[in-house]
Amino acid sequence: MNIDIVITLSVLVLASVLFISGKVRSDMVAIGALIALMLFGILTPTEALSGFSSTVVIMMAGLFVVGGGIFQTGLAKLISGKLLQLAGTSETRLLIVIMLATGFMGTFISNTGTIAVMMPIVVSMAMSAGVNPARLLMPLAFASSMGGALTLIGTPPNLVIQDVLVAGGFEGLRFFSFTPIGLLALAVGIICMLFLRRWLPRQEDGLTQRSEARSTKAIAAEYRLGQNLYRVQVNADSPLCSKRLKELRLSERYHVNIIEVRRRMSMKNQFFKTIPQEVATSETELQEGDILYVHGAFEDVKVLAEDCGLMLLDHQAAEAALTTGDIGIAEVLLAPSSTLIHKRVAESGFREKFRLNILGIRRKDEVILHHLKDERMRYGDAMLVQGAWKDIALLAEETDVVVVGQPAEEARKVTLDHKAPIAAGIMLLMVGLLIIDVIPAVASVMICAVLMVLFGCLRSMEDAYKTMNWESIVLIGGMLPVSIAIEKTGAAGLLSNGLVDMLGSFGPHVMLAGIYALTSLLTLFISNTACAVLVAPIALASAVELGVSPYAFLFAVAIGASMCFAVPFSTPPNALVMSAGRYAFMDFVKVGLPLQVIVAVVMITVLPLFFPF
Template identity: 60%
Template sequence: MNTEMLITLSILAGSAALFASGKIRSDMVAIMALILLVVLDILNPAEALSGFANSVVIMMIGLFIVGGGIFHTGLARQVSGRLLKLAGQNETKLLVTVMLASSFIGAFVSNTGTVAVMLPIVVSLAMSAGVSPGRLLMPLAFASSLGGTLTLIGTPPNMVIRETLMKAGVTELTFFSFTPVGTVALIAGTVLIIVLSKFLLPKSSIDKEGGKKRRSLQELAQQYSLSDNLYRVQAKMNCALIGKSLKELSLTSQYGIHISEVRRKSSHKNPFFKTLNGEVAGPDTIIEENDILYVKGFFQQVESFANDCGLELMGQHAAEREQLPTEGFASAEVGIAEVLIPPNSKHINQLVKHSGFREQYNLNILGIQRRGEYLLHELKEERMRSGDALLVQGAWKSIAKLSQEHADVVVVGQPEEAEASVPLSHKAPIAAVIMIAMVVLMIADIFPAVISVMIAAVLMVATGCLRNMEEAYKTVNWESIVLIGGMIPMSIAVEKTGAAALISDKLVLSLGSFGPLALLAGVYFATSFVTLFISNTASAVLFAPIALGAALQLGVNPVPYLFAVTLAASICFAVPFSTPPNALVMSAGRYTFMDYVRIGLPAQVLLGIIMVLVLPLFFPF
């Protein structure tokens, strides 16, 4: 092993360790690895930057924009909603329909985007059918990944192996080259996941009333213990707060309390209409005489606040009164909803006070659920993390506005009152035509695939499916783009230093004597194992040249080996953080790490065995 190879493998091992730890963003790890390869003279600058000019990277940017047009026009929501309405209230039928609908959408857009669109729809349907959402959400995530195996654009690993085979002069894969074997993976995976889910997922369910808005709000309030430490105070005459805005008062920093809502009597002249109107407490809320403030905090803090400001502490502790748990947090005008922070959200590592939820959406963050723990105090100084579930409160129309932001947040279980028409819904037919035209161009092979995707991306903006280029850029997951652009040079270094040939030699020496099928199994499960710790795209980039070299050295057709790489990289279910969809449904489904191991691990292993046996039937050695 020469020095350059040793350095390259050391950088690769260090990168894999950092990917697995999750302490440093994956795109930063890829860039650091790229810089080291140049500084240590493994790659020249042109080789190091070649990844960002690679057609796979350009195609992915275009596909993100096309997917953004599909989401922003509501096309994906319309398609999935109509498909899921066919399922009725039978749990098995609902489960099959959820998986098939998400896999269909996942064949054309990113699996993360698919889950972001489907998740609130599935939660709503589960509630109305009296089924626990946890029975459906993990299968939803797995099916979105299976859908990616159906087409060339379904998942980045498919584009990686296409590029590898083209450069080697072996063959050029078309748009539907993946469909036959992907269909087998989808059918086998669906059957396995349904069977395993039936026996291994929690069987808790809710009654039919549980699907109604009021019950779901109560459940949210109880889960987050909203009524704990909730008090009411009233601003009587001569109260020091009257006429002042909450922004002027700085109550959180001074007393450590949080005002969630202000209620005041309506000014209607008819005495029969003396009702209390609620208003979400925002920085510009001005306190008026006789206002009732709902205050969240410890009793000593609230008492001190009331005494200092001349407020009257009303009645007993809110939890001790006969009331709904949502009193002070939800009404006809105001609601609460749970919001998930997806992987790669701009809010990750942001302090709650810097997140802009209150300024941009007029929403308060009442609590954070993080891996089974509930954070309810001193939230302003808390940093948000991937997979966090936030409980937000605000006007139903504000919650509806937030629900359109699929890139950075996902609103779960959106109540009917919060539903609003998508502003660009009239453009949905245009988005559908553009997507179909893109697929036709790729099938007809009139232009290179990357050009067809770029044409579709430009048309999404030109026709108004995306309002402008700024909105188009926001749809791109730049972390993924930089990750792929940074890892392609790593693949070049692995080949250039002879590391790929060395690993291929080891595979052939250890498994080649047992025949091409044993080597295929080795390639598949090695890729599958590595994907548990690093992204599926990075796994495909690293193993594609190794699989190609091993197949050529053994003198067999390399195509099934490259397909083994993309399938193994895409079908990763055993841990919650191996793929963004797995992580995205974890909080919403109330899953533990072991839930993924119990269901995902056997599904991943059994599906791997099936695919190893099936691949030679489609692509003979």
């Protein structure tokens, strides 16, 4: 074994360990591997940077923009909402319709984006039907991954094996090459989930047929708002009179948050007749007689009242005071691509940009209620926000924030923007161009991405850039040249020869099973894209070594990389629903592991039938 192979495999192993550990961002790992291979002279600078000009990377960027246009015009919510109306209140029908609808959306849109659109609707439907959302959110995540196997553009691993096949001199795949396999996987998934759902969490205590139960009281109880919400009244001699909240910096001085102001309509009136509740913003000016709703620890609120001439009206206010027809509370999640991850709450801009107050953070089983302004937000955090419904709706339009805790009535309000028909036309144009295959697929996608911006489905190019998951793009761009190093140094041949020596004597069927098993195992620990990039060249070389058609082997890589259900952090959809569904790690093992094994057995059996050796 020469030194170049040792260096390449060492970099590959180290990258895999870092991917598995999760202590370093995956895009940084990819760039680090790229730099190492370039410094050791394995790759030239041109070869090292070739991944960023790859059709896979460019096509992914275009698909993010097209998907963003579909989301922002309301088209995706309209389509999914109409389909979900077919389900009624039966849990079985809900599960089937949700998985079918999600699988269909995943055909054209990234699985993370599909979850972002479907999750609020699924929570709403579950509450209306009196079903624990945890019974439906895990099937939702699994279906989004299965939907990615329906078309060429459904998920990055599909594009990766297309690139490997073309680079190896084989005929490329067509738009619907994956469809038969994807439909079978989706059918198997739905049937299996009908049996495996017995392991999903059952009905929660206190869950009723009324959707309002979780939308107000249940959510407030989960975050223990009643233990941290107090009312104080501004006295005439208070130094806070005629001062704006931004001037007072009360949160910094007393570690409390003024979330709402109620004001007399007339000083002659002996009763407090409130105007629609006013959410406290940095521009709110306090006046004599104002009643302030203060969120924080009792001792901190008491010190605030004593120092600032405020009358403490009671020791605990009702959670219901936080919601009216105009103002409410909602639970939100941060998507994997969110720019808010690792930012302090004080730097998030929730109050300044959206006029919303963050009342609490739920991190796994811990609820954080105090000193929130200094807390750094993490991927997977669930946050409780309060404000006007119209401002919560504005927050829901953000591409990196998923609103999951609105009342069912609000979650079902699907607004169809006047640009939605245009977005639908562009989406159909893209699909048509990809089907007829008269121009390169990457050109078809880029044309439609530009049309989304030109026709106003995205407000600006800045919005188009915000739709992109740059971590995924950099990850793929950085890891694709690693396959060049594997081929260039002979490492692919060495690994494929090892597989052939170990399994080749048992025939291509056993080799296929080995490649699928290797891919399925790796994707438990590293992203499906990185897994496909690493294994696809080895699968191709193994097929060539055996003298058989490589298509079944490459499809095994793409399907095995995408069908990962056994752990919660293996895919973004799994991670997103884990917090919303309040799943434990073992919930995924009990339901996802059997499903992953069953799908693997079915795929290993049928792939040679669709793509003969």
